[in-house]
Structures are given as C-alpha cells and as structure tokens.
Amino acid sequence: MKSETFAVRVKSVSWEAQGILSYDLRPFAGRELPPFTAGAHVDLLLPGGLVRSYSLVNPQVERHRYVIAVNRDGASRGGSRFIHESVRPGDTLTISAPRNNFPLAEEAEHSLLIAGGIGITPLWCMIQRLQALGRSWELYYCTRTRQGAAFLEPLQALGPRVNMDLHFNFDQEPGGRMLDIAAVVASAPAHAHLYCCGPLPMLEAFERATASRAPARVHTEYFSAREAPSVAGGFTVVLARSGVEFEVPKGKTILDTLLDNGIDAPYSCLEGVCGTCEARVLEGTPDHRDLVLSKEEKESNSSMMICCSGSKTGRLVLDL
Numbered sequence: 001m002k003s004e005t006f007a008v009r010v011k012s013v014s015w016e017a018q019g020i021l022s023y024d025l026r027p028f029a030g031r032e033l034p035p036f037t038a039g040a041h042v043d044l045l046l047p048g049g050l051v052r053s054y055s056l057v058n059p060q061v062e063r064h065r066y067v068i069a070v071n072r073d074g075a076s077r078g079g080s081r082f083i084h085e086s087v088r089p090g091d092t093l094t095i096s097a098p099r100n101n102f103p104l105a106e107e108a109e110h111s112l113l114i115a116g117g118i119g120i121t122p123l124w125c126m127i128q129r130l131q132a133l134g135r136s137w138e139l140y141y142c143t144r145t146r147q148g149a150a151f152l153e154p155l156q157a158l159g160p161r162v163n164m165d166l167h168f169n170f171d172q173e174p175g176g177r178m179l180d181i182a183a184v185v186a187s188a189p190a191h192a193h194l195y196c197c198g199p200l201p202m203l204e205a206f207e208r209a210t211a212s213r214a215p216a217r218v219h220t221e222y223f224s225a226r227e228a229p230s231v232a233g234g235f236t237v238v239l240a241r242s243g244v245e246f247e248v249p250k251g252k253t254i255l256d257t258l259l260d261n262g263i264d265a266p267y268s269c270l271e272g273v274c275g276t277c278e279a280r281v282l283e284g285t286p287d288h289r290d291l292v293l294s295k296e297e298k299e300s301n302s303s304m305m306i307c308c309s310g311s312k313t314g315r316l317v318l319d320l
C-alpha cells in the first residue's frame with residue numbers, strides 16, 4: 001500500500017537555475033491542500049511505480065498550492081528525467097500528503113543552515129519561515145557555479161537585514177573552493193540550531209563537525225540511502241495486531257516479506273529516507289539502516305523503518 005495519495009494539477013513550470021525547474025501544484029475544485037511545515041516533503045508517484053520525494057519550497061502558510069523544485073540529476077534512474085521531460089502545465093500528478101522528517105526548531109535563538117546544490121529546497125522554505133518569525137539565521141549556500149544556484153534572486157532580495165546573513169560559495173568559479181564546514185560549524189554559537197541538506201560528502205562532513213554538539217540542535221536531511229538495506233534475513237517478524245508471524249528470508253527486507261505475504265504495509269521511498277514505512281517496535285532489537293530516525297530514536301529501539309532495517313534479535317514484534 002502506498003501512503004495516502006491525491007491528485008493535483010500542475011499550474012506552471014518555472015526555470016529556477018541551470019538544470020532546476022520548479023513546479024506549482026494546485027488542488028482540484030478549489031479545495032485547500034493539507035497543511036505543512038517548513039522542511040516537509042511530498043512524494044510524487046510517477047509512471048512505472050517510481051516514487052520520488054521533493055521538499056516543499058513555498059511558504060508554509062500557503063494552503064492553495066505546493067511548490068517543488070526538481071534538479072535534473074545526471075545519474076537519474078528515471079524520476080527527475082521524466083519530470084523534466086514530460087511534466088507540463090495542465091498535467092495531473094499523484095502525490096502523497098506532506099510529511100516532515102526535517103522540522104524547523106522555530107523557537108531557536110539562531111539557526112545556521114548549510115545547503116549543497118538542490119539541498120537548498122527545504123532550507124529555502126525554512127528561511128521564509130524564519131524571516132516571517134523575525135528570527136536570526138545564517139545561510140551557507142554551496143553550488144558549483146552561480147548559474148546552478150536556485151532561489152538566488154529571492155534570497156538576495158531579502159536584502160541586508162539585521163537578523164540574517166547570506167554566504168554564497170561557488171566552488172568551481174575562479175578562486176572558488178570547497179566550503180570549510182568544520183570552520184563554519186565551529187563559528188556557530190553553542191545555542192544555535194544547525195541544519196544541513198546536500199550531497200552525501202557534505203552531510204558526512206557536517207556530521208563529523210557537529211559530533212560534539214547537542215544532538216537535538218543538529219538536523220540533517222538525506223536524499224538517498226547511505227547504507228545498504230538489511231537483507232540478512234534469518235529472523236521472525238510478528239505482527240502484534242493480528243498475531244501472524246513470518247520468517248524473513250535471506251535476500252529480503254521485512255517490507256518485502258510482508259508484501260510477498262499479501263500484507264498491505266505502507267511504503268514509499270524504499271530507501272529509508274521518507275519515513276512512510278515506520279513501525280513501532282514492541283519487542284526485539286532492530287538493525288537500523290534508515291536516515292529518518294535520530295541517533296536517540298534509534299537507540300531507544302521504539303520504532304523502525306521496515307523497508308531497510310532488519311533485526312539483531314531472532315524475533316521482532318511490530319505494532320502492525
């Protein structure tokens with residue numbers, strides 16, 4: 001079972017930067033769209049069973065539209081290429097309700113945000129929220145070139161304000177170099193909330209740089225899996241609500257096993273990044289492989305993502 005979905009109309013497609021288009025999605029029949037908060041994403045259900053997650057970039061107070069931005073990924077497995085080449089104004093798309101695994105701490109005295117490439121999307125939404133709240137924030141925005149930087153104009157249009165600070169880093173332009181993430185993080189006050197969204201090496205550098213900070217003040221969003229799913233099998237999964245149990249065989253995830261046995265479990269990304277397949281753990285110890293749960297949440301072993309995580313114990317009882 002895919003997560004609950006509904007149809008939206010593509011009102012317009014806009015060029016945002018080299019290789020990046022934005023899509024303005026509207027509800028049918030003048031309805032309001034489900035509310036969302038900064039950092040949220042929606043899943044697009046594409047032909048051939050492809051599901052891709054995209055952050056919402058418009059202000060969270062808007063209920064009449066969702067805006068997403070799609071980077072045409074050179075290594076696209078079909079998602080971004082299909083959207084760029086085939087989705088046009090007037091088309092109907094099927095999407096999920098918004099889900100937020102990367103929420104903004106609105107009460108923070110100061111927020112430091114680091115974006116790499118298309119990783120600007122959730123952060124741009126957060127910035128609009130921080131501006132609306134009059135909060136202090138600072139953005140480090142890294143792209144290879146200025147031409148590849150989406151939302152540059154609206155960011156610059158925020159103009160000089162006392163509560164914000166913009167730093168652009170175009171590493172492949174003359175004199176450019178990679179951002180020193182460790183130095184940027186070290187410059188942030190201890191009470192600051194820190195956010196990073198971008199390519200894997202950037203996120204790994206950010207995690208190293210923030211290792212000694214309070215985990216509750218460190219926030220990351222990954223676009224794709226970092227670890228391979230657990231397919232070692234060899235354990236029993238028990239569905240507490242019905243009492244049925246299945247052996248998870250080698251080569252299969254828990255979700256594979258449930259679907260193979262006709263169990264209608266919710267899922268979307270299948271990569272441990274969207275949170276749709278989360279299940280409460282009543283007994284046993286998961287082998288966590290996802291990028292949704294925080295370190296503390298993983299250590300508590302109270303829930304797990306069944307699309308990618310396995311079991312360290314011979315028996316796992318789930319609240320399903």
Ligand code: FES
Nearest residue numbers: 268270275277307
């Ligand atoms: S389906 Fe996305 S985290 Fe499992």
